[in-house]
Every structure is written in structure tokens, then in C-alpha cells.
Amino acid sequence: MRDILAAEVKRLANTVIWSWEGFRAAWATEKTLRQWTVANALAAVLAFSLDLAAAERGLVLALGLLILAAELINTAVEEVVDHLSPGLDPRAKKAKDCGSACVALTAIAAGVAWVVVLVG
């Protein structure tokens, strides 16, 4: 039992370490990730400055974080596509455009949430 617990703790610790390494690697190369992170920080300041209900605040903050998650997935797709398909290919284009659309949709969702929270 103790061994299983130790293995699970090690697995969890590795997951945290590798996730952090992934974020740092994307941060180093992806300007859009850095821009969205700054936008998230500003949005968080705004969310805590305004007189919002807890659910409203939670919604806009969570959707902001979702944009960062989408941006990381998009980066992962781009890396894999560039590795496997250095030349032009319609499937590479489709994969990259879908990743881009994923980020755009999460950004629209966050924007819609902000408009609804602020305007009603």
C-alpha cells in the first residue's frame, strides 16, 4: 500500500514538473501565449475590482484560463505538425487551422461572457 502511494505521489509530482516544463517551453517561443497571459492578468484585476457576483467572477476567470489551455494545445499541434510535415500539406494546414480556430473560439467565449456580465 505504501509503495503504491509513493508511486502515485511520484507520478503526480512528475506530472506537475512536466506540465510546468511544457508551459515554460511554450512561453519561451509563443508570443501569443505571453499576450494572453498578460490579458488574463489584466482581466483578473478587473474581475476583482468590479462588483461582480462570485459566479460571474468565476466564469470570466475560468474562461480566460481556458484560452491559455487552448493556446498550449495549439502550440502542441503546431510542434507536431512541423516535426512530421515540414513541407506544405493540406492536412498540415487543416490541423494548424483547427488549432487556431480552437483558440479563437475560446477567446470569443470569454469575450461573450465579459459582455454578458458587464451589459447583461
Ligand SMILES: Nc1ncnc2c1ncn2[C@@H]1O[C@H](COP(=O)(O)OP(=O)(O)OP(=O)(O)O)[C@@H](O)[C@H]1O
Ligand atoms: N505545413 C503546412 N502546410 C500547409 N499550410 C501550412 C503549413 N504550416 C502552416 N500552414 C498555414 O499557415 C498558417 C500559419 O502557420 P504557422 O505555423 O505560421 O502558425 P502561427 O503563425 O504560429 O499560428 P498561431 O498564430 O496560431 O500560433 C497555418 O494556420 C496554416 O494555414
